[in-house]
Every structure is written in structure tokens, then in C-alpha cells.
Amino acid sequence: MPITRRHFLSGLSALTLGAAGAGLAGPGRAAGLVLEARETSARILAEPTRGLMSYADGAMPPVLRLRQGEPAQIAFRNSLAEASTVHWHGIRGPVEMDGVPFVTQLPVQPGQGFDYAFTPPDAGTFWYHPHCNTFEQLQKGLNGIVIVEEAKDPGFDADLPVLLRDFRLDEAGQFTTLSTPRNAARGGTLGTVMTANWQVDPALMVPTGGLVRLRLANTDVTRVHALYLPGATGTVLALDGHPVEVAQEFPDAVERALLLAPGQRADLAVLAPASEGLGLDIMTARRAGDRRLFRLMATGASRTRQLADTPVLPPNPLSPLQLDGAEKLDFVFGWSPAGTAEGGSDICGETGVRFWSINRIAAAADGAPSRPLANLKLGQSYILSLRNETQNDHPIHLHGLAFRLLRSNKRPLLPQWTDTALLRAGETIEVGLVADNPGEWVFHCHVIEHQKTGLAGSLYVGA
Numbered sequence: 001m002p003i004t005r006r007h008f009l010s011g012l013s014a015l016t017l018g019a020a021g022a023g024l025a026g027p028g029r030a031a032g033l034v035l036e037a038r039e040t041s042a043r044i045l046a047e048p049t050r051g052l053m054s055y056a057d058g059a060m061p062p063v064l065r066l067r068q069g070e071p072a073q074i075a076f077r078n079s080l081a082e083a084s085t086v087h088w089h090g091i092r093g094p095v096e097m098d099g100v101p102f103v104t105q106l107p108v109q110p111g112q113g114f115d116y117a118f119t120p121p122d123a124g125t126f127w128y129h130p131h132c133n134t135f136e137q138l139q140k141g142l143n144g145i146v147i148v149e150e151a152k153d154p155g156f157d158a159d160l161p162v163l164l165r166d167f168r169l170d171e172a173g174q175f176t177t178l179s180t181p182r183n184a185a186r187g188g189t190l191g192t193v194m195t196a197n198w199q200v201d202p203a204l205m206v207p208t209g210g211l212v213r214l215r216l217a218n219t220d221v222t223r224v225h226a227l228y229l230p231g232a233t234g235t236v237l238a239l240d241g242h243p244v245e246v247a248q249e250f251p252d253a254v255e256r257a258l259l260l261a262p263g264q265r266a267d268l269a270v271l272a273p274a275s276e277g278l279g280l281d282i283m284t285a286r287r288a289g290d291r292r293l294f295r296l297m298a299t300g301a302s303r304t305r306q307l308a309d310t311p312v313l314p315p316n317p318l319s320p321l322q323l324d325g326a327e328k329l330d331f332v333f334g335w336s337p338a339g340t341a342e343g344g345s346d347i348c349g350e351t352g353v354r355f356w357s358i359n360r361i362a363a364a365a366d367g368a369p370s371r372p373l374a375n376l377k378l379g380q381s382y383i384l385s386l387r388n389e390t391q392n393d394h395p396i397h398l399h400g401l402a403f404r405l406l407r408s409n410k411r412p413l414l415p416q417w418t419d420t421a422l423l424r425a426g427e428t429i430e431v432g433l434v435a436d437n438p439g440e441w442v443f444h445c446h447v448i449e450h451q452k453t454g455l456a457g458s459l460y461v462g463a
């Protein structure tokens with residue numbers, strides 16, 4: 001079934017409780033949102049998949065639409081048979097709302113709830129997911145896209161969020177072994193069925209000749225996508241929620257494929273095909289042969305928009321970096337020195353193994369470190385050197401703060417604010433950040449098997 005903007009909005013309004021028409025237009029739209037985690041089943045292959053987890057019945061979790069600078073309130077209810085939390089990936093909110101068990105809050109037990117409230121400072125594409133038993137809950141589908149709309153509508157003809165995820169299903173559509181230690185100690189366990197918005201190779205409708213904002217979110221636990229759209233014209237608007245600063249070539253061929261690692265998002269402006277019924281393919285490159293993830297199908301009368309109409313997104317309100325004399329902090333992502341597990345919480349799914357470490361310390365599962373890796377002074381700028389001494393790729397994610405890509409020892413990097421940076425095997429990247437949000441912020445690899453087996457820690461920002 002084609003997913004249209006209206007479709008998403010009606011899905012969302014079903015979740016909206018409280019004040020009449022806690023509507024989607026106008027102030028207060030975010031007030032009264034309820035997110036209920038539950039087990040469900042849905043049709044991904046021919047047979048319904050049982051044991052999925054979602055914040056909706058029989059369907060993908062809803063796309064939440066918040067507005068920049070406006071307070072949002074989301075009441076979380078846990079109707080799963082296990083503990084959970086909600087983390088707002090990329091949103092620079094207050095630490096009490098960050099959803100990290102034992103660091104920012106207690107796990108939310110079955111039958112219990114937690115009220116999340118924050119005002120998103122940045123517009124862009126973000127996502128939400130549990131931070132407790134994260135590997136299994138993510139694998140089972142428990143995560144959705146959060147759109148924070150710009151204060152002023154940039155004026156696209158369509159706004160199309162697409163959640164990318166691979167499910168590990170057998171031919172009958174049922175979950176198979178989610179992880180093996182062998183994979184967890186290497187690149188991570190890949191899924192078997194690629195989906196876009198929980199559908200295999202769907203056709204998503206876009207207005208003929210229209211200017212489309214395509215919001216891609218890689219919510220996969222393992223796969224680094226290399227995305228391209230053969231024959232398409234357009235531009236990259238934003239990466240990981242932050243508008244690009246240098247015009248970026250559109251990924252229209254595999255040689256220019258856009259790498260989108262677990263946790264990362266890309267907003268693309270695409271000119272829809274000029275005649276109704278024509279399609280555009282969104283491809284992902286793989287060693288085993290490139291695959292189409294979904295198509296954009298033109299529908300309706302032509303709008304004959306031009307690429308020149310593409311708006312420039314306003315920058316987000318980030319504190320300026322003061323790199324002169326900034327203190328440098330070193331982080332090494334490596335193997336676990338011991339391989340055995342200490343601490344950790346069974347409540348949130350302790351794996352009992354440690355394969356990975358940051359600065360030789362292997363954290364307990366779900367990013368509950370015993371003490372922060374570094375203490376940062378509120379308001380100061382820092383340069384972080386992120387060194388990957390392993391043979392695998394690690395998308396390194398920091399909660400609560402945005403950081404800016406400065407340089408790599410392996411490849412040219414464009415300046416970009418982000419919350420998740422892909423470190424290739426053997427690569428060192430330097431990033432800059434301003435420690436402007438107080439609290440203990442977890443810092444981990446977003447290949448969740450790595451996170452769950454040691455590749456996690458935290459930075460503390462205080463006075």
C-alpha cells in the first residue's frame with residue numbers, strides 16, 4: 001500500500017489523545033501524544049510475523065511530528081512483558097528525558113509509564129527507540145521516526161519519511177536467531193529481509209513533477225547502507241538532522257553512494273518524475289548485488305517544479321565552536337581487554353559477554369557505564385579524537401550534544417554537525433563539540449551488538 005503524507009498523519013492522529021484535535025496543525029499539536037509499546041504481528045512477508053514490537057497495533061510505529069521550539073509531551077506506556085524506555089536519538093533535550101536506564105531514569109517496568117517532556121531546539125529528522133534490551137527491542141521493530149518541523153514551512157510538495165530496517169525472518173516470516181556471538185564480535189548480525197516502512201520494496205506515491213523531501217532513517221542494528229537513486233536529480237538537504245553547509249552532490253550513481261550507517265538520517269530533495277506512472281528507484285549497494293529498497297511513483301497532475309525551487313534549510317541554533325586552544329580528548333575504540341562481563345543489568349538484557357571497549361573499558365549493556373570516560377566543563381569547546389583501531393566499522397553516537405566533523409586520517413570530510421559519525425575500520429576522525437548541555441551523556445556504537453558487548457561509555461558535562 002502506498003504511503004502518503006495523509007496516511008502518516010491519519011496514523012498519527014489515532015495516537016493523539018486528550019484535548020480535542022490535539023491536532024496536527026497549530027500549537028499544542030504535540031501535547032497529549034501517547035506511545036504504547038506492545039507486542040503485535042504484521043504482514044512483512046506473505047505470512048504475518050508474530051512477536052513484533054511496536055508503538056502501534058499491527059503496524060510500524062508512528063511518525064511523530066513535533067515543532068522546533070515548541071514543548072512536546074509524550075506519555076509512554078509499557079504494555080510489553082519486559083522493561084523498556086524511550087530515547088530521542090539526536091534531539092538535544094534535557095538529560096532527565098534521555099531515556100537511558102540507570103543513567104537518566106529507571107527502566108519502565110511492564111504496566112508502568114513515563115512522561116517525556118522536552119522542547120526540541122533543532123528542526124530535522126530524528127528517531128525514537130528503546131534504550132533497554134535495545135538489541136532485541138530494536139530488532140523486533142520498536143522504533144520510529146520523529147520529525148521536528150522548521151518553525152517556518154520550507155514549502156515542499158511532499159514530505160516522505162522512510163524508515164529503513166532489515167528484519168531477521170525465515171521464509172515463513174518468523175524471527176530467526178537474532179544474534180550470534182561470532183557476528184557480535186565482528187561486523188554484527190545482518191537481517192534477512194530488507195524493508196522500507198516495514199514493506200518489502202514498496203512503491204511510495206509522490207506528486208508528479210513535485211519537489212519531494214525524502215527523509216531516510218537508517219534504524220537498522222547492523223547494516224551500513226550505501227544509497228543511490230539512478231537518474232534522479234536533487235540535492236542533499238540535511239544529514240543527521242542538521243542542514244548541510246556545502247552543496248552536496250546528489251547520490252545518483254553507485255560511485256557517489258551516500259553512506260548511511262545505523263542511527264543516521266539523510267534528508268534529500270528529489271524532483272519527482274515529470275509524468276504520472278513513472279518511478280525512481282532507491283538502491284542500496286551490496287557485495288551480493290545491489291538491491292532496490294523502494295520506488296518513488298509519480299501520481300496526479302504534474303506540478304512542473306524546478307530544482308531551483310529547492311529551499312535552503314535554516315541552520316539549527318548550535319553554540320559556535322571555539323577551537324583555538326580547545327582541549328583535546330582521546331578515545332580509542334577497540335577490543336575488550338578481558339572479554340568477561342562485570343556489572344550490567346538483567347532487567348535490560350545483559351549479554352554476559354564483552355568483545356569491545358572504549359579506552360580499554362568495556363561498559364555494561366545498554367550504556368550504563370560505571371563512571372564517565374571524561375568530564376567536560378559546561379560551555380567549553382573540545383576536540384575529540386575518535387580512533388577506531390579495529391577491523392570493523394563503528395557508527396559512534398553521542399547523546400545530548402551535537403558534534404562537528406573536522407578531519408579524518410583516511411578521507412576528505414565535509415564540515416557537518418551530527419550526532420552519529422561512521423568510523424571506518426582503522427580510521428581516526430577528529431570532531432569538535434561545545435559542552436553546552438549539562439548531564440551524563442552516553443556515547444556508544446550504534447551497531448547494537450557492539451554497544452551491548454562493551455562499546456559504550458559516557459561523557460559528563462557539568463559546571
Ligand code: C2O
Nearest residue numbers: 087089263397442
Ligand atoms: Cu540511538 Cu544511545 O541511541
Ligand code: CU
Nearest residue numbers: 088089090399
Ligand atoms: Cu541517541
Ligand code: CU
Nearest residue numbers: 394445447450
Ligand atoms: Cu561498532
